[in-house]
Amino acid sequence: MFQGSGISSNSEVWLSAEGKLTESVSMGAYLRWDIPKNDASHSFGSTSGAAASTDATNTLHKYEYIYFKSDAMGTLSMGAIEPAGNGVPAGHFGGLAGDQGAAASATDITTSGGAFSGSEVTDFVGIIDPGIDANRVRYDSPVFSGFALSGDLEEGGGGSVALNYAATISGVEVIAGITYEADGGGDHIVGGTVGAKHASGLHIAFNYAENKTDLATSTDPEWWRIVGGYDAKLNSLGNTNFTLVYSENEDMTTLGDQAETIQVAISQSLDAVGASVTLQYDNYSFSNAAGTNFQDVDTLVFETAFNF
């Protein structure tokens, strides 16, 4: 039994301020501190089998940017902000207590004889999504008929573009997005999402992303998943979201590595206090080019999230 990362590896505190510059233009600033959890990384060790937990890197990750926002012209931001493509390949309507690999943390994979393989679960699984890693200048267009275009230039080289679509058509909420990010260090992420949620609460989404590298000797990790489920108000506490996920990863660390993930989750919103509780089961299975007989890893997570 451990306590660790779930929907995020951090707790977060943020401050934002905004004022009217003119009748149609606002100016604002945003500060956010991501606070790593105590003992967030856990495993059964890689040699002894003794359970151990360790702190994440003991640093605060800080978001800090200033923006100018116009209803007609869009928003121009500068500072430590997510790239335009952030979240685009990972959109869905489910309620999860963490993406692929979060619950497994630093757990090592064992072979059929029980010996440690030398690889961790997260060497095989994970999502591919452009994240904050540098200062940027970012532009977000206004929404035109559901479409929004975003782009950014990264400090020291690189940048990303993204096109997102969100609309409700005949009672069906539709989301779609596509992004390309060159991070300036030789990695190029291409990814996208398409999803729909019916007024009844039934929902489904497909995510795909690939990280292509410039070096011929490097692997090109690839990931896709289907997230489906049912989200409806079944009690007075708030919405209940039943979520089922199937996901595959290839070449995340080593060429020929493959992993399959199944996730089943029930998330209950607690609207009165802006919180939620989620119970989630994950199953991970692995294979590699050498045909090693890896054992599956199963995790069960109970998560409580509180917003203020």
Place this chain on the structure above:
Amino acid sequence: MEIKTLLKASVAVGALLALAAPMEAAAGGKVSAANSKVDVTLAGRVHRSIHYIDDGTHD
């Protein structure tokens, strides 16, 4: 802890939550700023996750 015990405990917690009467949502209070010309928002998120892990040999 056995996985069945954990599941039972989790279901019990869920049942208690489902039966409990919900509280009225409180309206957010205004955060004062030294600069009175801007609106300031203070927000945050804390989450705790309890994990049970079975790697096929250890749990």
